[in-house]
Amino acid sequence: MNNRTLIALQTLLIKxxxxxxxxxxxxxxxxxxxxxxxxxxxxxxxxxxxxxxxxFSYMEFIVPGLIMMAVITNSYSNxxxxxxxxxxQHNIEELLVAPIPNWVIIAGFVGxxxxxxxxIGIIVTCVSMLFVDITLHSIPIIIxxxxxxxxxxxxxxxxxAIFAKSxxxxxxxxxxxxxxxxxxxxxxxxxxxxxxFWQWVSKINPIVYMVNGFRYGFLGVSDVDYLYSxxxxxGFNVILLSFAYSLINRGVGIRS
Amino acid sequence: MNALNIKGLTKVYKGGTRAxxxxxxxxxQGDFFALLGPNGAxxxxxxxxxxxxxxxxxxxxxxxxxxxxxxxxxxxxxxxLVPQEFNFNQFETLMQIVxxxxxxxxxxxxxxxxxxxxxxxxxxxxxKRNQPARNxxxxxxxxxxxxxxxxxxxxxxxxxxxxxxxxIEIRRSMWTFLKEINEQGITIILTTHYLEEAxxxxxxxxxxxxxIIVQNTSMKSLLATLNIETxxxxxxxxxxxxxxxxxxxxxxxxxxxxxxxAKEESLNNVFEQLSNQQIQVLSMRNKSNRLxxxxxxxxxxxxxxxxxxxxxxxxxxxxxx
Numbered sequence: 001m002n003n004r005t006l007i008a009l010q011t012l013l014i015k016x017x018x019x020x021x022x023x024x025x026x027x028x029x030x031x032x033x034x035x036x037x038x039x040x041x042x043x044x045x046x047x048x049x050x051x052x053x054x055x056f057s058y059m060e061f062i063v064p065g066l067i068m069m070a071v072i073t074n075s076y077s078n079x080x081x082x083x084x085x086x087x088x089q090h091n092i093e094e095l096l097v098a099p100i101p102n103w104v105i106i107a108g109f110v111g112x113x114x115x116x117x118x119x120i121g122i123i124v125t126c127v128s129m130l131f132v133d134i135t136l137h138s139i140p141i142i143i144x145x146x147x148x149x150x151x152x153x154x155x156x157x158x159x160x161a162i163f164a165k166s167x168x169x170x171x172x173x174x175x176x177x178x179x180x181x182x183x184x185x186x187x188x189x190x191x192x193x194x195x196x197f198w199q200w201v202s203k204i205n206p207i208v209y210m211v212n213g214f215r216y217g218f219l220g221v222s223d224v225d226y227l228y229s230x231x232x233x234x235g236f237n238v239i240l241l242s243f244a245y246s247l248i249n250r251g252v253g254i255r256s
Numbered sequence: 257m258n259a260l261n262i263k264g265l266t267k268v269y270k271g272g273t274r275a276x277x278x279x280x281x282x283x284x285q286g287d288f289f290a291l292l293g294p295n296g297a298x299x300x301x302x303x304x305x306x307x308x309x310x311x312x313x314x315x316x317x318x319x320x321x322x323x324x325x326x327x328x329x330x331x332x333x334x335x336x337l338v339p340q341e342f343n344f345n346q347f348e349t350l351m352q353i354v355x356x357x358x359x360x361x362x363x364x365x366x367x368x369x370x371x372x373x374x375x376x377x378x379x380x381x382x383x384k385r386n387q388p389a390r391n392x393x394x395x396x397x398x399x400x401x402x403x404x405x406x407x408x409x410x411x412x413x414x415x416x417x418x419x420x421x422x423x424i425e426i427r428r429s430m431w432t433f434l435k436e437i438n439e440q441g442i443t444i445i446l447t448t449h450y451l452e453e454a455x456x457x458x459x460x461x462x463x464x465x466x467x468i469i470v471q472n473t474s475m476k477s478l479l480a481t482l483n484i485e486t487x488x489x490x491x492x493x494x495x496x497x498x499x500x501x502x503x504x505x506x507x508x509x510x511x512x513x514x515x516x517x518a519k520e521e522s523l524n525n526v527f528e529q530l531s532n533q534q535i536q537v538l539s540m541r542n543k544s545n546r547l548x549x550x551x552x553x554x555x556x557x558x559x560x561x562x563x564x565x566x567x568x569x570x571x572x573x574x575x576x577x
Contacts, residue, residue, distance in 0.1 A: 005362070093309055
């Protein structure tokens, strides 16, 4: 990577991070409040009646899933709204006229989404520490799963924004696809509690692997093999990043 | 050396609209060049292709001999674009907008900040540097786009209607600024609907209509082709009939006379005849800008030629059937 490209990437990353930090009340505070409510209602009030799950208290069990849920939602929405706004206000043209390689445009926007996801992950982890003592089984697995998941959903958000023609189009996927898959992705329960058929159905849901990979990093327990989870994450990332690169290269949704 | 060399540039949009029909265009280094045409003529499409915002269907475009197809990084680095519509993030401050733009071209942040100060001061925006762009007036937003386009110090500046909606005072200060940077060696390509702007600033001109270049010449030689100029005379008193031998003329109302004066004829002759009829002239003005008249004529004659071509092509096709 030459110096010019490095400066361009650095500029785009700074711009993306400045954007979500400037509107911190909309971007950083809501996940902290939502997660606090989850901990109070599902962890303290209901969780105390549920008992142990996977050998841990219910509160401990749901912490990794809740962090992952916030990471997924925020990495996706950061890039979809930022890229679509840039299209809507035409300031994407600032990037298209400049001598920036297309991969830098992708890396800049996705990098912004990953940065927000990491920050949200840290905030939610801090909030959860107010309610429960967190155990860390494997920090490398936690970091790798966090990076791969946030990259994957940031890229998915980018693809959504590339095709979007209105602000409605960037809210359809989170509302009708992402949220149901996340809630059914084993955040609040272990798959072993489900009948065999529904366990099999759940394993079609990719978010199950992300939640469980992350949970393995924290607790050392998982409904699926964590290596299999990491492998799937790498595979999905390669597919989505290649697809996004091909779309930007062809100018889909951004060049007439 | 040519700053811009376009060959056979063609653009057909999805849906079949043919915006450009194989145009050829050369702009010399250091030129102040006007690209004029009515709405929908293909000006913005041409600029869009040159600045990589629009994918071309066919043809080629070289910027300072760098091919946009094979050397896009070098070619893009030479261009600064001031688009027709405001296309910056309205929530960012002026400093953020211009410094980020420089960064996209690989200008280090410390250098970008120095340049930001230079250009924002030159364009009278320095006081507003920490305000969000949405707080600026229309004229300030136009100047901000010029400052942004200059941040990487391009060799060629493309301005797509840069003074649209700007009051005359700011427009004139922008003209002065553009003249200055052109004198410093920056090639400028300008599209505008204010034809007096093109006449005042540009040395060479191309007129495009329906995706075809209908005229490409120097401003001087184009204006020299204008044989007749029309003047409006405001007269003292009321007049029903006026005789002017040797001049086409018409009374617009009882106080106003319109006279066509050929290039080789003297205006003194008009005044002499009016004076002989005891008619006093209070004031006089051009009916329209000279370039405007030529523009309308060229576009109309171009369309007439195209119409004749289309008709003969249709006849030929019918005869072949």
